[in-house]
Amino acid sequence: MNWTALSVFIVLFTAVAVLGFMAARWNSSGLDHLEEWGLAGRRFGTIVTWFLLGGDLYTAYTFVAVPALVFGAGAIGFFALPYTLIVYPFVFLVFPRLWSVSRRHGYVTASDFVRARYDSGLLALAVAITGIIATVPYIALQLVGIQVSIGAMGFTGTGLLGALPLIVAFAVLAAYDYSAGLRAPALIAFAKDTLIYIVIIAAIIVIPSQLGGYAHIFAAVPRDKLLLKPPVGGNLGLYSAYATLALGSALALFLYPHSVTGLLSASNRGVIKRNMALLPAYSLVLALIAFLGYMALAAGVQQDPQFATYFKQYGTNFAVPALLLKSFPSWFVGVSFAAIAIGALVPAAIMSIASANLFTRNIFKEYLKPNATPRQEASTAKFVSLLIKVGALAFIIFLPLQYAIQLQLLGGVWIIQTLPPVVVGLYTRWLHRWALIAGWVIGMGWGTWMVATTGFTSTTYALHLSSLTIPGYAALYSLTANFIVSIVLTVVFNAMKAPAGVDPTVPTDYVHDVVETSVLSAEPTGEI
Amino acid sequence: MPTETPKSAGPQALWIVLFVALFAVALWVPLYNRIDPTLFGVPFFYWFQFVWIIVGGIVTGVAYLCKA
Numbered sequence: 001m002n003w004t005a006l007s008v009f010i011v012l013f014t015a016v017a018v019l020g021f022m023a024a025r026w027n028s029s030g031l032d033h034l035e036e037w038g039l040a041g042r043r044f045g046t047i048v049t050w051f052l053l054g055g056d057l058y059t060a061y062t063f064v065a066v067p068a069l070v071f072g073a074g075a076i077g078f079f080a081l082p083y084t085l086i087v088y089p090f091v092f093l094v095f096p097r098l099w100s101v102s103r104r105h106g107y108v109t110a111s112d113f114v115r116a117r118y119d120s121g122l123l124a125l126a127v128a129i130t131g132i133i134a135t136v137p138y139i140a141l142q143l144v145g146i147q148v149s150i151g152a153m154g155f156t157g158t159g160l161l162g163a164l165p166l167i168v169a170f171a172v173l174a175a176y177d178y179s180a181g182l183r184a185p186a187l188i189a190f191a192k193d194t195l196i197y198i199v200i201i202a203a204i205i206v207i208p209s210q211l212g213g214y215a216h217i218f219a220a221v222p223r224d225k226l227l228l229k230p231p232v233g234g235n236l237g238l239y240s241a242y243a244t245l246a247l248g249s250a251l252a253l254f255l256y257p258h259s260v261t262g263l264l265s266a267s268n269r270g271v272i273k274r275n276m277a278l279l280p281a282y283s284l285v286l287a288l289i290a291f292l293g294y295m296a297l298a299a300g301v302q303q304d305p306q307f308a309t310y311f312k313q314y315g316t317n318f319a320v321p322a323l324l325l326k327s328f329p330s331w332f333v334g335v336s337f338a339a340i341a342i343g344a345l346v347p348a349a350i351m352s353i354a355s356a357n358l359f360t361r362n363i364f365k366e367y368l369k370p371n372a373t374p375r376q377e378a379s380t381a382k383f384v385s386l387l388i389k390v391g392a393l394a395f396i397i398f399l400p401l402q403y404a405i406q407l408q409l410l411g412g413v414w415i416i417q418t419l420p421p422v423v424v425g426l427y428t429r430w431l432h433r434w435a436l437i438a439g440w441v442i443g444m445g446w447g448t449w450m451v452a453t454t455g456f457t458s459t460t461y462a463l464h465l466s467s468l469t470i471p472g473y474a475a476l477y478s479l480t481a482n483f484i485v486s487i488v489l490t491v492v493f494n495a496m497k498a499p500a501g502v503d504p505t506v507p508t509d510y511v512h513d514v515v516e517t518s519v520l521s522a523e524p525t526g527e528i
Numbered sequence: 529m530p531t532e533t534p535k536s537a538g539p540q541a542l543w544i545v546l547f548v549a550l551f552a553v554a555l556w557v558p559l560y561n562r563i564d565p566t567l568f569g570v571p572f573f574y575w576f577q578f579v580w581i582i583v584g585g586i587v588t589g590v591a592y593l594c595k596a
Contacts, residue, residue: 081580082555085550085554085581088584089588089591214570215569216569226571226573239558277588277589278589280581280582280585284582
């Protein structure tokens with residue numbers, strides 16, 4: 001047992017937990033309304049939103065899994081770079097429209113918007129269910145970050161005793177989430193991002209100097225991992241896989257419920273646009289995180305006998321913890337592991353809040369209790385967020401880790417199927433609601449089938465077009481099928497004069513804004 | 529209460545073209561899938577994409593300032 005590291009870890013973790021409980025009092029006008037609990041009253045300013053989105057999108061799992069992929073597979077793991085390059089301009093151009101229309105009409109989820117825009121409860125249900133099933137395994141994976149760091153400090157009990165630290169961490173998370181809603185992860189995100197930044201900066205300064213500089217690190221990477229294998233014959237190989245993974249992941253990211261929740265809690269349009277100009281700072285951090293994979297390779301952590309049992313248990317996901325253990329003094333190992341564990345709490349909290357919002361608005365209120373009061377909505381969401389966390393915990397404790405990883409891979413393929421109704425819907429409702437439902441069914445079905453053909457181990461599917469083989473991200477392929485079906489059937493349904501429903505939104509709703517309140521304004525409606 | 533004002537959508541075409549060009553370069557793998565020229569021992573594949581993220585960030589920043 002590494003007592004120094006464990007003590008530092010516990011102190012930091014406890015401090016953050018206290019912060020989470022204090023969040024309930026943070027500029028709140030009561031948490032008995034879903035917009036207060038689940039969107040923090042739509043009052044977050046630029047800085048809070050920056051930390052919240054950064055804390056939300058760059059999860060503990062990212063911190064572990066991206067370098068693990070680089071460590072195991074080399075250059076392909078760097079698709080995260082073009083991916084983060086694309087995502088922010090895309091969101092900058094498109095998503096202020098979602099914020100505006102949601103603000104104008106009081107939508108809490110993307111599904112709320114789809115419900116109104118297409119006048120279709122069924123399409124909204126499809127979007128809501130997709131969001132929930134894509135998110136729950138993602139929450140479960142956050143636990144892996146906590147599990148790996150606790151395990152690495154020598155806490156290696158088996159059975160329920162081994163799961164005890166996880167249960168404690170999640171009980172803390174559930175409690176402050178329940179009481180403070182979205183304000184809790186927003187406040188904790190400050191601590192999380194600061195810690196992550198400190199660890200990354202220390203890592204990129206200290207570790208390369210221990211390993212003899214960047215040139216040395218790259219020299220240690222096997223030649224065949226250093227670059228993407230060029231196309232051979234009619235097979236585009238890793239070239240098409242790299243590009244489609246980047247593009248597909250970028251298109252999918254802001255369709256996830258936790259991203260939408262982060263966006264909708266912004267106090268005005270400017271906050272989102274400003275953030276999309278500022279968030280690329282995190283892209284640089286992600287690039288540096290990816291480099292940790294090569295540093296672990298150069299440090300030879302896998303050949304180190306002291307880590308052998310861990311690699312057996314956690315696979316390449318242990319590359320980063322091993323690197324930190326090998327390179328840093330015990331007390332800083334504690335700081336690093338606390339950063340990973342706290343890094344798991346923020347996204348896990350936002351994800352469960354976002355899923356709870358979806359359930360409450362688009363399943364509970366739509367189908368189970370149409371006349372629910374805002375108070376009942378809020379209490380339902382609180383309860384459901386608790387249920388989701390218990391489910392995620394059970395997932396990790398009782399099922400093989402592989403299931404969560406596979407479902408999270410599928411989650412990306414699934415969530416992208418909501419792009420036609422949500423993103424296209426922000427510009428036009430030309431696509432017919434019934435056609436969109438059919439497109440969604442085809443996209444979900446084919447996407448899942450493609451991943452299934454790899455035995456659920458990969459989201460890259462080799463598409464054969466006459467003599468050409470194009471390995472690519474199944475999400476992007478199935479999205480294309482979804483679009484084709486949606487467009488063709490729209491033409492058919494329009495020819496049949498199928499009813500298109502009533503759209504309560506008008507074009508100006510999509511560019512609607514709220515005048516920014518002064519920072520000095522003491523009004524309770526001002527931003528925080 | 530903050531007053532709510534509708535704003536008209538400005539012409540975005542120019543920015544969209546610029547962003548699409550930015551994305552196209554990032555996704556055109558043969559362009560940067562090479563070792564040389566290296567920078568401080570870092571292969572081109574890595575440092576180019578790193579620099580391109582910075583360029584992307586700057587362009588998005590300028591787009592924001594121009595529209596604000």
